[in-house]
Amino acid sequence: MLQILVWGGSFFLLAVMAEPITQEMGWDSHWVYGALSLGLLVSALLAPFSSRLVARYGGRMQLAGSGVVVGIGLLIVANCQSLPVFMLAWIIIGTGMAMGLYEALFATLGALYTERAGRAITGITLISGFATTVTWPLLALAIEQFGWRAACMGYGILLIVTVAPLYLWVLPAGQHKQASKIAPSLATAIVDRRLYLLLTSIFALGAIIMTAISVQLVAVLQGLGHSLAAAIGLSALLGPSQVASRVLQILASKRHPIWTALVSSLLVAVGVTLVALAPGATALGLLLYGSGNGLRAIVRGLLPLALMPPAQYVALMGKMSRPSLLGQALTPLIGGYLLQHFGAMGVLAALCALALANVVLVVLVLRSLLCDANAQQGA
Structure with missing residues (x-):
């Protein structure tokens, strides 16, 4: 539920709120949507630092603070009268996204539960699949009832008063002690560079396809x-197809995430x-795309966990997400x-090319794992 609240107040917010903002403020829509791009850019720049903090101190306080930071950004949005202030608000929201969305949460769970984090990650992504279903309506x-400013202010206050107390209640105290045991090994942790590049590329292509569909599907x-x-x-x-695929993943959880x-x-x-x-x-x-995209969020958390030691997983989640x-x-x-110059088919052609490239990358990782397994059996 906490992830639903933070996702709804950041990544998914403008899908509902952009039009009333542009109508009242008279800004071009590309500036309003560009604010989300700015927030994502800030989140990308801060993600590795966020993971290092989790590795050294544990993510309990960081996750708790994410709701406060995003909430403050929403309060600024609710009261802004100029475009520069609106952009500043999204810089703050982007900071909160780096502190509290999937990458920080997965790293925190990896530090807390190591190899046993998979079940928690799967369950959280299942519930988080309802983010748009819950928050958009x-x-x-x-x-409709109170205007976009009041809605934004109410949502910001909700994040400020609920996220921090609930995270502090749910996550065990003393996590920094476990994180401190992981942190010293970060300097000596060595990751297979080819595997790292393959996983990073797979996650990046999947995220780009998801974002394009989320923003442009209706158009x-x-x-x-x-x-x-x-x-x-x-x-x-x-939405339903994403959640359904995650339920099926829970039933087949014994399979390797590859x-x-x-x-x-x-x-x-x-x-x-x-x-x-x-x-x-x-x-x-x-329906097929939604099912595949629903599994993507689980893969993002479980595949690195299965292929890397906990020290590498916690340290690299933020870096891999950049x-x-x-x-x-x-x-x-x-x-x-692409939509303006090449139309809908131009967008879809680009997405098809990216999706096929992603299949090839996953097959390369699978082939590498099978070769390693055969080599171990031969030895």
Whole structure:
């Protein structure tokens, strides 16, 4: 629930709030959406530092503070009268995102539970799949009833008064002692560079595809000839399919996460391709894409945990997330350019290429693991 609150007040906020902000303030929409890109950029720059703090001190206080920082940013948004102040607010929100979203949480769980963190990560990503389902309708209702400023202020206050106490209650005290045992080994931890680059690329491509779909799906579907109502209805298929795939992952949790990564990348590639090439199968394509994207969040937490010792996992989660966040920051700008100059098919062609490339990268990791396993058996 805490992840739902923080995601809803940061990454997913402008999907509902951008239009009323642009209407009242008279700013171009690309500036409003650009504020999210700025927040993601700040989050990307701070992510490695965030992971180092988790490795040295534990993430309990950092996660607790994330709600306060994002909440303060929302209070500034609610009271801003100029674009520079609005951008400043999103710099603050981006700082809170680095402190409290998945990368910081996964690193914290890895420091706390080491190899046993997988079950907690899977359960949290399952519940967090309802983030848009819960927060978008609530925000939309609040905006309709009280206006976007009051809605933003109310959400910010909610984060400030709930996130910190609940994290301090849920996460055990004394985690810094466990983290301090991990921190000394960071200097000597050596990671396979090829594996690191492959995993980083897989996560970055998946994040870029997810961001493009999240920001542009309705516009792309309209560009393919669907009405606005039909496009919104089709987009609504993503949430349930994401959650359903995570439930299935729980049932098949004994499998190595590389197989989940392979299934995830294949579902995303097939789903996006169906949307692009088979208009009659758009609903099926979105269901497949949503299922694959739902598994992606689990893969992001479990695959490095399975392939790295705890010291490496905790230290590298933030560093590995930087390319993903940088890609996400640039995606709305590049996606908007493609949509404007090449239309919906241009966007989908780019997404298909990225999705197929991701399948290839996952196969390379799988091949490497199988070769290592065969070598160990031969020895």
